[in-house]
Amino acid sequence: MQRRVVSLWFPRLASDRIMRRQPAMMPFALTLQLSNSDRLYCLNEQAEAQGLQRGMGLADARALCPGLQTMPADREADSRFLHLLARWAGRYCPWVGLEGDDGLVMDVTGSTHLFGGEEALLQTLQDRMMRAGLHVQLALADTRGAAWALAHFSEGPFFEGGGASGRLAEAGKSFDAIKGLPVVALRLEDKICTGLLRLGVRSIEDLYALPRATLTRRFGLTPLMRMDQALGHRNETISPLGEPAHYGVRMSLPEAIGLASDVMAVASKLLDRLCDKLVEQGCGVRVLQLTMRRMDLAASQVELRLARPMRQAARILPLFERSVNEVDAGFGIDMVRLEAVVIEPLVDEQLVTASVAGVGGHDDDGSGGSCQPLDDLITRLGSRIGLENIVRFVPADSHIPERSFSIQPAAWSAPAQEWPRCAAADSGSVSGAGQPRPLRLFPPEPLVLPYNKEEESISGRREPPAHFRWRRMALSIERARGPERIAPEWWWEDAAWRTGLRDYWWVETRQGRRLWLFHTPQNRLSHFSSWFVQGEFA
Incomplete structure (x- = not known):
């Protein structure tokens, strides 16, 4: 033939x-950046009718066709x-x-x-x-x-x-x-x-x-x-x-089952088959769906959302136990089906033996061994309150206190290996990276000061006030160190930092409070407060 x-x-x-x-x-065109310049990648008929061609520079194209x-x-x-x-x-x-x-x-x-x-x-x-x-x-x-x-x-x-x-x-x-x-x-x-x-x-x-x-x-x-x-x-x-690749396995039973232990035994066999296929494909599962068909043809489904891509049956199986116990088996279950709904590739990592890595070693599936208990805990909590409601703090590359960390969902972010170190509060360093940071950080709260406009305008002092009120408490400063000047990051649009510079001070009050104050020099002669509290040391 x-x-x-x-x-x-x-x-x-x-x-x-x-x-x-x-x-x-x-006229419409898609652009692609080539050699540090935007060029036309694909055009429709109207754009070609205007004399435009693929590969033409975007600036030249706009000149021909505004x-x-x-x-x-x-x-x-x-x-x-x-x-x-x-x-x-x-x-x-x-x-x-x-x-x-x-x-x-x-x-x-x-x-x-x-x-x-x-x-x-x-x-x-x-x-x-x-x-x-x-x-x-x-x-x-x-x-x-x-x-x-x-x-x-x-x-x-x-x-x-x-x-x-x-x-x-x-x-x-x-x-x-x-x-x-x-x-x-x-x-x-x-x-x-x-x-x-x-x-x-x-x-x-x-x-x-x-x-x-x-x-x-x-x-x-x-x-x-x-x-x-x-x-x-x-x-x-x-x-x-x-x-x-289809990541779904099922088992039809010769006789109906109704005990949760029997369902878990069937799920264990299905997980072994599914995880073997995941290992062959180099993937891990994020979302699993367990479907149990009853004798009356009604079906009950259990969805398990994992905090990390996994392919170890021994770790995944216990996470089904709570949901399976709540399933109504009716007159019995005659078919069980397990499907991996969301699949993600697993990054290959170097294996480390337990004698070298201790608890923080890696197991044979490529996932970090030190995070296994935490990931399983996040999965169990997420099945009750939702994975998106479990968050963690992650350090960010910024000298601005409000931007020095970010809040990300724990299931879709990795824990920080090491947080930036800073000097202790009792150290003598008062500038640069050695300046201490408070344990508690909160939005800036203004201080109530005994106002003396004539004295302030003549002396122009920028040292912390000797007496002030904060959160309805009258406080007096015993010791103070500073200032540490932090300038705004001009490349970010942040309303909180449009006030300009901030001079930060570490102060210890006679009442036992150790606070993190800052002063805004540009507001010194205005009728607004120029002193704020943003954190408290332990």
């Missing part, structure tokens, strides 16, 4: 993906969309593969009669793509190379009234179909194409007429290999996309 291959090329795949969700009859609408390109999303199209094309033949970043290739040998013939199949593909809002150029030939050449370089529509270009090469006549196309249609490198053009070789027919030995000595084996592949003299395989 003569082999038949269909090539589909989506010249505007990225822009069509956006326009399908947000249709707009205006009304151009742009958006950054998302190549990962484009790849996912192309994979979805490949899965959809599987309805026409079992062998569907990717052709670069913007095309598909289909081996339709023996399946075209199911759709009314080759011409009807191409017409169906074109119509469906047009209804989906995708621009496509497609062709059918004996070989992958010939179909690709026709899809990319054929001129004029094959079908009357068609909005996309297509070509249908008769069986056994691939050379007659592609001989008039330029040599670049053989998927040759630009360097080789330029050399051939300098010799006057413009079409595939001209290249075919050259002596093979002379062509090989000058340009290597690539031109002959591509030409032989296009003409069918050398086989070119099509690698179909593999089926996505």
Whole structure:
């Protein structure tokens, strides 16, 4: 049986993906940063009608078309969309593969009669793509190379009234179909194409007429290999996309069970099978769903959300126990199914033996052994109150007290290996990184001072006041050290720091309070308070 291959090329795949969700009859282009400059990556028809081209600089494009609408390109999303199209094309033949970043290739040998013939199949593909809002150029030939050449370089529509270009090469006549196309249609490198053009070789027919030995000595084996592949003299395989891994196992029981211990025993066997598959794929599970079907065909589901990707059955199984005990078995459970709903890849880490690492070693699944008890605890608490409600403090790279830490969900963040160290409160260092930081930090609270405007304006003192009131307490300062000046980070928009500089002081009061005060010099002569308390030492 003569082999038949269909090539589909989506010249505007990225822009069509956006326009399908947000249709707009205006010039639109996706941009990509190349060599420290934004360039046009994919354009719609209106943008090309304005004279814009792919690879043009964004500044030049806006000068030609002031009304151009742009958006950054998302190549990962484009790849996912192309994979979805490949899965959809599987309805026409079992062998569907990717052709670069913007095309598909289909081996339709023996399946075209199911759709009314080759011409009807191409017409169906074109119509469906047009209804989906995708621009496509497609062709059918004996070989992958010939179909690709026709899809990319054929001129004029094959079908009357068609909005996309297509070509249908008769069986056994691939050379007659592609001989008039330029040599670049053989998927040759630009360097080789330029050399051939300098010799006057413009079409595939001209290249075919050259002596093979002379062509090989000058340009290597690539031109002959591509030409032989296009003409069918050398086989070119099509690698179909593999089926996505399915992480689901189930067990049908000969007799119904109703005890929680029996359900846990079944779940243990299912977990062993599931975790073996996760180990093979190098992944860990984040969300598990345990489905128990009863004799009356009703089903009970238990969802387990883990604080870390795991693939150890011994660790995961006890986390199901509380939820399984609450399940109503009814007249009995005859089928149990376990599915990994959310999968994440696990990063390979170096294994450390227990004698070296102690409690903080790593186990064989690649997850940190020292965090196992904490992760299991977070998972148990998260099953009751929600994982997003369990947070942890993480140090941040900032000298601003309010920005020196961040609050992140514990399940989606790693604990800090080491917090920045600072000098103790009793140390003599009063500047730079050695300045002590309080144990308790809270929003700035103004001090109530005995106000003497004339004295302050004459002396201009910036030392902490000897007496003040804070939280309805009258306090007197016994000792004070400072100041430590902290300037605002100008690259952040923060209303709390628009007041400007702050001079921080460590003070010890006669009443036993050890406070962290700061003074705002720019507010010294205003009627607002210029002294605040922001923290308290232990």
